[in-house]
Amino acid sequence: MAINRRRFLLNGALGLGGLIVAERTYDFFSESKAKAKILIVGGGAAGITMAAYLTDKLRTPDITIVEPNETHFYQPGYTLIASGTFSPEQVTRSTEKLIPRGVKWVKDSVAELVPDANYVSTKKSGKIDYDFLVLTPGCQMNFDLIEGISRETLGEGNAHCIYDYQGAIKYHRAMEKLTSGRKDSRLVFTDTYTKLKCGGAPKKICLITEDFLRDKEIRDGFDIQYFGNSTNLMTPVVFGDRLQQIYDERNIGISYKHRLVSVDTSAKKAVFQQIEEATLAPLPVDDTKLITVDYDLLHFIPPMSAPDFVRNSPLAITTGDLRHGGWADVDNATLVHTHYKNIMVVGDAGGLRTSKTGAAIRMQAPVAAANLVSIMEGNEPEETYNGYSACPIVTEYGKVLMCEFGYDKELMPTIPWLDPAVERGMWWMLKVHGLEPMYYHGMLKGLM
Numbered sequence: 001m002a003i004n005r006r007r008f009l010l011n012g013a014l015g016l017g018g019l020i021v022a023e024r025t026y027d028f029f030s031e032s033k034a035k036a037k038i039l040i041v042g043g044g045a046a047g048i049t050m051a052a053y054l055t056d057k058l059r060t061p062d063i064t065i066v067e068p069n070e071t072h073f074y075q076p077g078y079t080l081i082a083s084g085t086f087s088p089e090q091v092t093r094s095t096e097k098l099i100p101r102g103v104k105w106v107k108d109s110v111a112e113l114v115p116d117a118n119y120v121s122t123k124k125s126g127k128i129d130y131d132f133l134v135l136t137p138g139c140q141m142n143f144d145l146i147e148g149i150s151r152e153t154l155g156e157g158n159a160h161c162i163y164d165y166q167g168a169i170k171y172h173r174a175m176e177k178l179t180s181g182r183k184d185s186r187l188v189f190t191d192t193y194t195k196l197k198c199g200g201a202p203k204k205i206c207l208i209t210e211d212f213l214r215d216k217e218i219r220d221g222f223d224i225q226y227f228g229n230s231t232n233l234m235t236p237v238v239f240g241d242r243l244q245q246i247y248d249e250r251n252i253g254i255s256y257k258h259r260l261v262s263v264d265t266s267a268k269k270a271v272f273q274q275i276e277e278a279t280l281a282p283l284p285v286d287d288t289k290l291i292t293v294d295y296d297l298l299h300f301i302p303p304m305s306a307p308d309f310v311r312n313s314p315l316a317i318t319t320g321d322l323r324h325g326g327w328a329d330v331d332n333a334t335l336v337h338t339h340y341k342n343i344m345v346v347g348d349a350g351g352l353r354t355s356k357t358g359a360a361i362r363m364q365a366p367v368a369a370a371n372l373v374s375i376m377e378g379n380e381p382e383e384t385y386n387g388y389s390a391c392p393i394v395t396e397y398g399k400v401l402m403c404e405f406g407y408d409k410e411l412m413p414t415i416p417w418l419d420p421a422v423e424r425g426m427w428w429m430l431k432v433h434g435l436e437p438m439y440y441h442g443m444l445k446g447l448m
Helices: 005-030 045-057 075-083 165-177 201-215 237-249 321-325 358-376 425-441
Strands: 037-041 062-066 071-073 092-094 104-106 110-114 119-122 127-129 132-135 186-190 223-227 253-255 258-264 269-274 290-294 297-299 343-345 389-396 399-405
Touching: 037 045, 037 127, 045 062, 045 132, 045 358, 071 075, 075 165, 075 201, 075 425, 132 358, 165 201, 165 297, 186 201, 186 269, 186 290, 201 223, 201 297, 201 389, 237 389, 237 399, 343 358, 358 389, 389 425, 399 425
Parallel strands: 037 062, 037 132, 062 104, 132 343, 186 223, 186 297, 223 253
Antiparallel strands: 071 092, 110 119, 119 127, 258 269, 269 290, 389 399
């Protein structure tokens, strides 16, 4: 029997409608009936992703997010702004439009965590009680720990930092000016000694700038130097060795076991302390081990830590090398706080022994959300996080070294048969064209 076009479309629509109804019915009956007051501290990538997962898992969610910023920034795009690949407008969205429907938003900052009494104090809204706390406030950049610089003065004396939105914009302008400036300039790039978000970014911006100069056929004459606290460019060793090769091939000088301690922006001089061993600990400044480096352009990374209200709270790690950053003490597998079982920690503020990246958050959030619901139901947390993190290091325009690994620096490549130590154009395409829509339409909606 022939099927006319109208009947075909009608049957198709009914079939699609049936699938939607079936999916919604499955969601309804699989949703947890557990009820509790959930407070999420931080409305960045981790906070919004957690809110999305929890609203999907709970039938009657009661969720509040505390977040002061009206604008949400896609921070992995900062490097691409600095390189001129992204426009600044591509990385901004309205926070309000990203927060899941039904989640209450308190536009405020947390001043104090009081986990023994199950509340937080905010700067303007007073106390907020909770039954369960999800800690997702991200990292704090401590510009004040480098004498002579502040976040507000980025760009002065040609000293830059792309970890800041305006800083990334200013760096791109500074890089473009290299084409009309002196061709015997010294470009200085630094890392920092603390755990930091997106640990590959200091290498990315150095390599992007070098490639920019080669593309403009003005690389000869530029002296490019990289200073780091560690004894290698990266771990796992397979990635560190490849980056070392690239730096050597491009004649980029590397000074290991050096820390930036001050910058004289008017004289364009950076002062580094030579240290005896790589450590996460802050060290007293020893005048006998200081060297002064002249620069024409400086890109630096400030020391980072958990926000003050975390590191000054009972939630912070108190022993071991991670105590220096005041990171929240969290079980590496379940993401439940080690002492407070009604607190989950997701994202950069956690004292996890893996890199702090958006890719890590993407893998942590579903684990943390499932375990929180399980605890709300009176059960033990069963889901585990394997430490997966990913850092797509741009080695030049059009190529990316995709670094994927987990706890104990175990390699965890998405495509296991590809050599992980080879930078590829396909990863550049993913970085530039794929990750942003995946972030907004997948991760922040709790879909991946």
